Amino acid sequence: MSLAAHVVVRRGALTLDVELAVADGEVLAVLGPNGAGKSTLLRVLAGLLAPDGGRVVVDGDRVWDDAGRHVPAHQRSLGMVFQDHLLFPHLSVADNVAFGLRTRGARRADARATAEGWLDRVGLAGLGDRRPGQLSGGQAQRAALARALVGDPRLLLLDEPLSALDARTRLTVRAELHRHLGDYAGSAVLVTHDPVDAMALADRVLVVEDGRVVQAGTPAEVARRPRTDYVARLVGLVLLAGTGTGTTVALDGGSAVAVAAQVHGPVFVAVRPESVALYLSRPEGSPRNVWPLRLVTATPHGPVVRCDLAGEVALTADVTATSFAELGLAPGAQVWASVKASEVAVYPR
Amino acid sequence: MPVPLLVPALLAVGFLVLPLVGLVVRAPWPEIGAQLARPGVGEALRLSLVSATLATLLSLLLGVPLAWVLARSQVRGRSLLRALVTVPLVLPPVVGGVALFLVLGRQGIVGRWLFEATGFSLPFTTAAVVVAETFVAMPFLVISVEGALRAADARFEDAAATLGADRWTTFRRVTLPLVAPGVAAGAVLCWARALGEFGATITFAGNFPGTTQTMPLAVYLTLQRDPEAAIVLSLVLLAVSLATLLLLRGRWLGRGAVG
Amino acid sequence: MSGHPPGHRAGRGRLLAGASLLVLAGCGTDSTATADGEVGGTLTVFAAASLTDVFTGLGDQLEAEHPGLDVQFTFAGSSTLATQIGQGAPADVFASADTAQMDVVADLAADEPAVFTGNALEIAVPAGNPGGVTGLTDFADPDLALAVCAPDVPCGAAAEAVFADVGITAQPDTQEQDVRAALTKVQLGEVDAALVYATDVRAAGDDVEGIPFPEAAQEPNEYPLCVLAAAPNPAAAEAFVALVRLAEGQQALTDAGFRTP
Numbered sequence: 001m002s003l004a005a006h007v008v009v010r011r012g013a014l015t016l017d018v019e020l021a022v023a024d025g026e027v028l029a030v031l032g033p034n035g036a037g038k039s040t041l042l043r044v045l046a047g048l049l050a051p052d053g054g055r056v057v058v059d060g061d062r063v064w065d066d067a068g069r070h071v072p073a074h075q076r077s078l079g080m081v082f083q084d085h086l087l088f089p090h091l092s093v094a095d096n097v098a099f100g101l102r103t104r105g106a107r108r109a110d111a112r113a114t115a116e117g118w119l120d121r122v123g124l125a126g127l128g129d130r131r132p133g134q135l136s137g138g139q140a141q142r143a144a145l146a147r148a149l150v151g152d153p154r155l156l157l158l159d160e161p162l163s164a165l166d167a168r169t170r171l172t173v174r175a176e177l178h179r180h181l182g183d184y185a186g187s188a189v190l191v192t193h194d195p196v197d198a199m200a201l202a203d204r205v206l207v208v209e210d211g212r213v214v215q216a217g218t219p220a221e222v223a224r225r226p227r228t229d230y231v232a233r234l235v236g237l238v239l240l241a242g243t244g245t246g247t248t249v250a251l252d253g254g255s256a257v258a259v260a261a262q263v264h265g266p267v268f269v270a271v272r273p274e275s276v277a278l279y280l281s282r283p284e285g286s287p288r289n290v291w292p293l294r295l296v297t298a299t300p301h302g303p304v305v306r307c308d309l310a311g312e313v314a315l316t317a318d319v320t321a322t323s324f325a326e327l328g329l330a331p332g333a334q335v336w337a338s339v340k341a342s343e344v345a346v347y348p349r
Numbered sequence: 350m351p352v353p354l355l356v357p358a359l360l361a362v363g364f365l366v367l368p369l370v371g372l373v374v375r376a377p378w379p380e381i382g383a384q385l386a387r388p389g390v391g392e393a394l395r396l397s398l399v400s401a402t403l404a405t406l407l408s409l410l411l412g413v414p415l416a417w418v419l420a421r422s423q424v425r426g427r428s429l430l431r432a433l434v435t436v437p438l439v440l441p442p443v444v445g446g447v448a449l450f451l452v453l454g455r456q457g458i459v460g461r462w463l464f465e466a467t468g469f470s471l472p473f474t475t476a477a478v479v480v481a482e483t484f485v486a487m488p489f490l491v492i493s494v495e496g497a498l499r500a501a502d503a504r505f506e507d508a509a510a511t512l513g514a515d516r517w518t519t520f521r522r523v524t525l526p527l528v529a530p531g532v533a534a535g536a537v538l539c540w541a542r543a544l545g546e547f548g549a550t551i552t553f554a555g556n557f558p559g560t561t562q563t564m565p566l567a568v569y570l571t572l573q574r575d576p577e578a579a580i581v582l583s584l585v586l587l588a589v590s591l592a593t594l595l596l597l598r599g600r601w602l603g604r605g606a607v608g
Numbered sequence: 609m610s611g612h613p614p615g616h617r618a619g620r621g622r623l624l625a626g627a628s629l630l631v632l633a634g635c636g637t638d639s640t641a642t643a644d645g646e647v648g649g650t651l652t653v654f655a656a657a658s659l660t661d662v663f664t665g666l667g668d669q670l671e672a673e674h675p676g677l678d679v680q681f682t683f684a685g686s687s688t689l690a691t692q693i694g695q696g697a698p699a700d701v702f703a704s705a706d707t708a709q710m711d712v713v714a715d716l717a718a719d720e721p722a723v724f725t726g727n728a729l730e731i732a733v734p735a736g737n738p739g740g741v742t743g744l745t746d747f748a749d750p751d752l753a754l755a756v757c758a759p760d761v762p763c764g765a766a767a768e769a770v771f772a773d774v775g776i777t778a779q780p781d782t783q784e785q786d787v788r789a790a791l792t793k794v795q796l797g798e799v800d801a802a803l804v805y806a807t808d809v810r811a812a813g814d815d816v817e818g819i820p821f822p823e824a825a826q827e828p829n830e831y832p833l834c835v836l837a838a839a840p841n842p843a844a845a846e847a848f849v850a851l852v853r854l855a856e857g858q859q860a861l862t863d864a865g866f867r868t869p
Contacts, residue, residue, distance in 0.1 A: 048507050073510040074519075080511040086504055090526040099522075100512035147512065157511075447796070455753070456797040470753065472798050473781035551789070555782025556758055562783075569785060573687045574760040 002060075003155055003187040007044045008053035009037070009211075016040055016211040022187040022204075029190045029202030029219075033230060037211045038191040042159050045189060046080055047073035058154055058187075074103070076155070079148030083160040085140040087132035093143050094119065094128030100151045118146040122176070138169040145180060156181075156188040162197055174200055195234040199223060207231050225347045226270060238316050240269040241349065249346060255312040258288035258341040266349035273306065275343035276317035279336040280327060290338045291315075295329050309337055369587070376584055377577045384581040389558045393567040394585060400475065400563060401543035404482035405490075408539045412490040413532060417520065419491070420498035431495075435488045442485055446552025449484060453477075453553075477554035478561050482543035489542050490535040497531020498524070537597060544590055648676040651844035652698060654689040655681060656705035656831065657788065658727065658807050662864045663703070666851055670844075677844055685786055686762065687712075693836065700845035703833045703852075706762035710832040718842065721834035724852055725866040728828055729766055730806040731819040732794045739800025744821045746801060747771065750779040755790045755802035758783035762829060763790070767803045769827045791816065805829065810865035828867065 002023050009016040016037035022028045032038050043049035045056060047063065055065035058078075063071040079100070087096045094115045101111035119128050122142040124135075132140055141161060148156060161177065162170045178201055181188055192198055198205050199219040207215040207222065207230070215227040226232035232239035242251040244263030250256050257269050277283070283290060293311035300306075304318040307329070315337055319327070329335065377384070384390070418424065419431050437445055453460040455470040464470050471477050505527060509519040525532070547565040554561040556570065564586040572579035651670075655663050660683045667679035682689065682699070686709040693699055693713045702717075703724070704710040710721045733741050739752050747754055756778060757764030764783060771778045781799065784790040790802040795815045809818035833852060835845040851857050858868060 043507075046507075046511055048510060072515075073507075074513050074515045078511055080508070082504065082508060086502075086508040088505060088508070088523055088526075090529070099509070099514070103509075103513040103515075103518055103522075151513070447792070450796050450798055454796060454798045470798075473753065551785055552792075555755065555793070556784060557780065557782050566785075570758045570760040570783075573685070573758075573785075576691065 003045070003056075003058055003189070005045060005056045006054035007041055007051050007056070009040050009044060009049070009051045011037075011040065014211050018206070018208060018211070018213055020189075020206055020213075022189060024187065025185055026204065027181050027188040027190060027202045029192060029198035029205045030208055031192060031195060031198045031205055031222075031231075031234070032208035033193060036208045038193075038208055039159055041208070042080075042157050042189065042191050045155070046078060046157055047071060047076050077151070077153045078155040078157060079151065079153040080157040081141070081144050081148045081159065081161045084164045085132070085137075085144040087135075087140055087144055087147070089132055091132075092128060093124065093130050093132060093135065096132065096143060097128075097147045097150055099147065104151060114150060115146070118150045119143070122146045122180070136169070137165050138173050141165060141173055142176065145177065149180065149184065152186075154186045156184060156186055158188065158190040160192055161190070163192070163194060177201060195223070195231075224270070224345060225268065227268065227349075232270065236273065237345075238271040238273065238314070240271065240313065242267060242269060244346065247341070251313065253313070255291065257313075257344060259344050259346045260342045261346060263346050263348075267346050268349055270345040270347075271315065271339055272343065273316040273318040274304070276315055276337055276339050278307065278317055278319055278323070278327060278329075279338065282336050283338050288341055289344070290336060293335055293337050295331055295333045295335055297331055298324065298329065309335070313337075315339075372580055372584055372587075375577075376580050380577070381581055384578050385585065387578075389562070389567065390582065390585070392559050393562050393564045393582075394589065396475070396478070396559070396561075397544055397563040397565070397586065398589070400478040400482055401486075401540050401546075403479045404486055404543040405536050405540040407479065407483045408487040408490045408543075409532070409536060412487045412535075412539075413494055413525070416491045416494035416498060417524070420495045421503075434491055437485050438488045442546065442548025442550075443552050445484055446481060446549040449477075449481060449549065449553040453480065472553055473555040473557065473561060475554075475560055478550055478563060481549040481553040482546045485546050485549050486539040486542040490532075490539040493535025493538060494528065494532050497528040497535075500531075501527045533597075537594060541590060541594070544586070646843045647674045647847045649841050649844060650678045650680060651700050651841050651848060652680050652682070653701045653703070653848060654693060654697070654699040655683055655701075655703040656686045656689070657683045657786070658705055658805060659683065659703055659831075661811060662857075662860050662866070663852075665860060666848070666857055669856075670848055670851055674844075674847070679844075679848070686710075698838075698840055699836055700839040700841050701833065701835055701848055703831060705829065705831055706765075707830055707832055708762065708765075710834065713834075713836075716836055716838065717834040718837040718839060719835060721832040722853075723830040724833045725831045725858070725861045725868060726828040727805040727807055727831065727865075728820075728824040728867055729763070729770055729803055730809050730824065731801050731821060732791060732804045732809050732812070732816050733801045733819060734794055734797045735815055735817055737817060737819075738797070741801040741819060743819065744770065744774055744823060745776055747778045747780070747803065748776040752779075752801065753799040754778070754780045755782050755784050755793045755799045756780045757787055757790055757803070758785060761786055763787045763803070763805060766827050766829055770803075770823055773826050774823050805865075806867070807865040831866075 004021045006019045007016060014037055018041055020028060030038050030041060044051045053066050056063050062069050063076055094112060097115035097118055098111035101114055116128055119125055122145055124139060124142055135143060162174055165173055181201060190201055202219055205217060205219050205222045206213055209228060209230055215222055215231060222231060223235045226235055226237055226239055229239055240251050242249040244265060244267045246262060247259055248256050249259055249263065249267055249269055291312050293309040293315065296308045296310050298305050298307045303321065305321055305324040307317045307319060309315045309317060317337060415434065419427060450457055450472065452458050453471045455461060455464040460471060505523055506519050509523045514522065545565055547569060550563060551566050556562050556566045564582060568579050568582045571582055653663065663681060667681060671677050671679055686704040686706060689702065690709040690712040693702055693716060702713060731741060733739065746752060756767045759765055759768050787804045787808055791804050791808050791812055793799040794802045795812060806818065809816055833849060835842060835849055839845045
């Protein structure tokens with residue numbers, strides 16, 4: 001079981017043009033900002049939207065191509081989980097889960113028994129007779145997952161499955177979803193704008209911005225080596241572009257960064273905010289990366305204060321609330337920022 | 350409650366309810382038993398209820414699919430189609446009756462062919478009452494159901510498609526139950542309109558006791574002769590329709606709300 | 609709420625006025641007005657719908673004789689008009705198509721209502737008489753599509769009386785709300801025959817053929833007329849009544865198919 005697709009959709013200013021492949025048992029996360037075309041991509045993969053070009057191949061069967069092969073959604077083997085669960089409000093939870101079995105010809109009693117089994121697997125045993133409106137958000141999303149998986153589809157599509165849940169519920173449902181995705185043998189595509197979902201659930205991540213793939217890789221790769229500002233911000237890094245010569249990178253915006261490895265040619269430099277130290281005067285010793293910068297904003301961020309800095313280099317520093325208080329900084333203040341060369345990640349552009 | 354809403358609302362209630370009060374006050378209560386026992390009253394009432402119910406069923410059968418086409422399909426000229434099917438709302442019902450003659454009468458475009466082939470002529474039959482009432486009342490149902498379909502979340506239909514349901518199954522098992530309250534409201538509106546229908550019925554179906562004389566026709570003709578008796582008949586029609594609507598609301602509409 | 613006369617009736621009357629003048633063109637031009645010169649202002653006449661053409665013509669004539677006089681008509685079913693007058697509609701003259709409805713407003717009349725003309729029933733058939741109708745006895749044929757007026761309205765009551773006189777059991781398919789509705793069914797060819805008034809057959813033109821029958825004379829429909837006690841314009845009302853009763857009015861009525869009682 002596998003998915004291979006090339007999807008082209010033109011919608012006004014946005015042109016979506018994405019190629020992807022998902023192997024058996026693999027979970028691909030499509031990560032991107034709102035309006036990047038992620039949901040459009042998923043609707044095309046489901047057969048709910050006709051693309052302007054390309055092809056969708058599931059298990060070697062072309063279900064859509066621009067030569068005229070168009071298999072409608074209801075004739076495909078797929079399960080889909082929607083952001084706000086979309087359980088049918090007029091049916092009981094068990095009937096919702098059994099719906100796909102019934103439309104595919106299963107007998108009522110058989111469908112009901114299978115549905116009950118799935119409700120048990122997602123932790124909703126005994127709630128089958130309830131209406132969707134009587135479930136909590138987390139329970140409803142579990143029921144929606146059971147409804148999508150019950151027919152053992154070749155393709156599982158998840159459209160922002162956790163984003164409608166509150167933070168605590170999201171944590172538990174995410175863990176359960178991870179377990180069910182692990183058991184699932186088909187190809188799964190997860191669309192999300194939350195990097196934590198992508199990192200926690202996916203085997204591979206596709207970053208889509210403005211209708212194009214800007215980065216692809218394992219979650220760890222994407223988290224360590226972001227290639228766009230959007231991804232860098234998501235994973236909490238500052239991304240700087242430059243050109244490497246030896247252990248020095250000349251940044252595109254002027255200035256330079258010293259790095260630990262030998263590099264040549266166009267590179268990205270990624271800096272973790274917690275590795276940036278702030279001083280009121282030029283620090284003693286000889287750290288190679290020291291810049292006089294200006295504090296633009298300071299925002300409390302859990303136990304630290306996130307300081308956005310401007311000057312030769314646009315940096316972000318996370319300092320402890322205590323340090324921040326001792327430094328007595330206010331927006332507009334001049335500070336010295338330093339970062340060790342060994343703390344800077346550098347990789348080819 | 351804000352006064353700018355409360356005052357007009359009270360005026361509206363007075364405007365709509367006072368004529369009813371007038372009927373009740375002017376009704377010759379001592380004679381009401383005798384009036385009700387007159388031959389033909391029960392017959393006209395039965396005919397009204399039966400024909401309005403049949404007209405509503407016919408409207409459901411044809412009007413719900415039409416509403417779906419108007420709300421969901423991508424056919425060209427949809428807005429023109431919508432305007433055309435709501436014409437009976439603005440057409441004076443008497444003109445509607447004449448128009449039905451021109452199509453379904455024994456000299457009509459379709460009716461002529463039917464009459465020559467079978468000798469059957471629709472006007473002046475109970476079926477003609479149902480046809481006239483359907484013509485006038487179906488747009489109410491179509492508009493209600495189309496509104497409900499537009500308001501319903503079409504993504505439920507996407508969800509059904511991903512679960513293997515073709516469009517017809519989706520319509521039956523998802524769309525229709527979702528808009529059931531809208532369909533019920535439309536059917537009630539349609540039934541009430543059909544029950545009170547006068548102009549198209551008396552024109553196209555004529556007036557004959559037991560065959561085509563519904564309550565509104567009986568009321569109108571009685572008004573020519575005996576206004577007090579006409580008031581009694583109107584009150585009977587009112588009481589029966591109110592009772593029916595209240596019963597339906599309790600039994601059916603109240604439970605129909607979902608989500 | 610007082611019953612205001614429906615305005616569109618008067619509008620239709622105006623449209624038909626031209627045609628009626630042609631009918632009257634052969635009549636004398638001698639004034640029939642009363643001697644006093646006070647006739648003016650607005651005269652409001654409530655008249656049975658069947659009088660529309662004749663009365664509109666007579667109204668125009670009266671207006672021509674009395675500059676400054678404006679004659680307004682409300683043509684409708686006699687019972688509707690009687691109800692409106694009972695509710696205080698500001699009419700000067702009421703002309704009813706039967707004595708029963710005149711009796712309803714008898715207390716409101718300024719003088720004793722008097723019959724000024726009559727109308728006899730006639731069989732109306734579509735042009736060419738597709739049903740092959742020959743006389744009143746055809747109304748007992750269940751295979752023909754037949755319309756009569758409902759027994760609640762004057763033309764229906766007259767029809768019932770005629771059928772009783774002749775001794776037949778009529779088999780109508782529909783009992784129409786008024787004579788015009790019955791005539792419409794004939795004009796559309798949806799019935800083979802309808803029992804209406806001679807004047808209606810005359811007014812319907814070429815679409816409709818009339819078949820008179822002798823029994824009609826036994827049940828003449830009498831048209832009474834009165835000035836109302838509350839008339840806002842009694843002088844003009846008297847002038848109009850006089851015009852209707854005198855030779856010219858009677859001639860116009862006869863030309864339209866009415867029968868002098």
